[in-house]
Amino acid sequence: MSDAHFIEPMPCLAVKKLPEGDAWQYELKLDGYRALAVKHEGQVAFSRNRKRFNGRFPAVAAAFAKLPNDTVIDGEIVAIDESGRPSFSRLQNFSANANANAITFYAFDMPMWKGEDLRMQAARKAS
Numbered sequence: 001m002s003d004a005h006f007i008e009p010m011p012c013l014a015v016k017k018l019p020e021g022d023a024w025q026y027e028l029k030l031d032g033y034r035a036l037a038v039k040h041e042g043q044v045a046f047s048r049n050r051k052r053f054n055g056r057f058p059a060v061a062a063a064f065a066k067l068p069n070d071t072v073i074d075g076e077i078v079a080i081d082e083s084g085r086p087s088f089s090r091l092q093n094f095s096a097n098a099n100a101n102a103i104t105f106y107a108f109d110m111p112m113w114k115g116e117d118l119r120m121q122a123a124r125k126a127s
Contacts, residue, residue, distance in 0.1 A: 032078035
């Protein structure tokens with residue numbers, strides 16, 4: 001068991017041809033802000049590149065506050081337009097006073113759950 005902490009998210013890699021095989025998983029490009037939620041000792045640090053998003057997206061931070069201690073979730077904050085599509089322009093202009101329902105957090109990965117580092121579990125199961 002260990003304490004939750006900021007874990008540098010794996011960056012996207014642009015390629016001309018997607019690799020094939022069962023070992024590969026893909027994430028959709030959602031045109032939002034990559035973000036990491038870290039809950040430790042009852043406190044949530046919700047950030048991108050260690051810049052906190054708690055004040056800008058308080059509804060998302062409040063949702064993360066319900067997670068168990070020492071949990072880390074990697075994902076992306078996305079603003080959804082009237083037609084249900086991601087809108088980066090809307091995200092850039094979003095304020096904490098706006099409609100919180102226009103913001104969605106898409107979780108990609110959970111590197112840590114209740115103090116258990118899960119990053120190597122998939123590799124252990126595959127071998």
